[in-house]
Amino acid sequence: MNAFKILISALAIYMTGTTVAQAQSYSPEAIDNLRYMIEEEKLAGDVYRSFGVLYPTIMPFRNIPRSEDMHVATLVGQANAIGLDVSDLTSLAAGQFENPALQSLYLNLVAQGSTSSFAALTVGKNIELLDIADLTAARALIPTDSALYASYGSLMNASYNHLNAFNTWLARTPVPAVPEPETYAMLLAGLAIVGGVARRRTRSVS
Numbered sequence: 001m002n003a004f005k006i007l008i009s010a011l012a013i014y015m016t017g018t019t020v021a022q023a024q025s026y027s028p029e030a031i032d033n034l035r036y037m038i039e040e041e042k043l044a045g046d047v048y049r050s051f052g053v054l055y056p057t058i059m060p061f062r063n064i065p066r067s068e069d070m071h072v073a074t075l076v077g078q079a080n081a082i083g084l085d086v087s088d089l090t091s092l093a094a095g096q097f098e099n100p101a102l103q104s105l106y107l108n109l110v111a112q113g114s115t116s117s118f119a120a121l122t123v124g125k126n127i128e129l130l131d132i133a134d135l136t137a138a139r140a141l142i143p144t145d146s147a148l149y150a151s152y153g154s155l156m157n158a159s160y161n162h163l164n165a166f167n168t169w170l171a172r173t174p175v176p177a178v179p180e181p182e183t184y185a186m187l188l189a190g191l192a193i194v195g196g197v198a199r200r201r202t203r204s205v206s
Contacts, residue, residue, distance in 0.1 A: 033138040041071040046094050051120045060165045078148045121170045128163040
């Protein structure tokens with residue numbers, strides 16, 4: 001078991017202990033969203049770690065992955081509290097995902113961000129926008145007094161902090177003189193739209 005899996009397991013056990021008293025039942029769609037959000041938070045951490053190797057002086061790619069690990073652990077703890085087995089997700093290696101849309105998205109994002117530091121920061125910004133949108137949608141499916149609702153809210157607050165960090169670095173990072181096609185496409189369309197469409201298409205055929 002690698003260090004990431006050990007950390008997630010330990011944190012999830014802790015999170016379970018702090019939420020078990022508030023455990024309750026959720027709809028199948030809410031459960032599906034919980035599993036999806038675990039993988040989406042993992043995707044963010046995996047993408048940022050890959051960029052941290054390419055751009056070691058950009059602090060968000062050094063600091064934020066640890067926060068994403070905590071996000072995964074928080075949601076795994078919530079899953080454990082309601083008796084939902086997500087061991088298939090926590091055992092996934094870095095860069096590996098069960099959801100085919102997220103697997104494709106991961107590969108595309110790493111490729112896009114590998115073209116320049118500006119492209120990588122743009123990917124980071126759009127990941128956080130996507131995360132906020134999906135967390136908002138997930139919260140709409142569960143009771144407002146539930147532990148999961150509170151956890152989603154905490155993750156949203158953290159995502160806003162991450163978004164601010166990426167925006168700060170983008171403001172001081174020169175735009176490539178001739179933007180790569182991938183970067184230009186992201187600036188025009190935004191990852192939130194692409195990711196949302198990919199997610200809906202996956203669910204429509206499942």
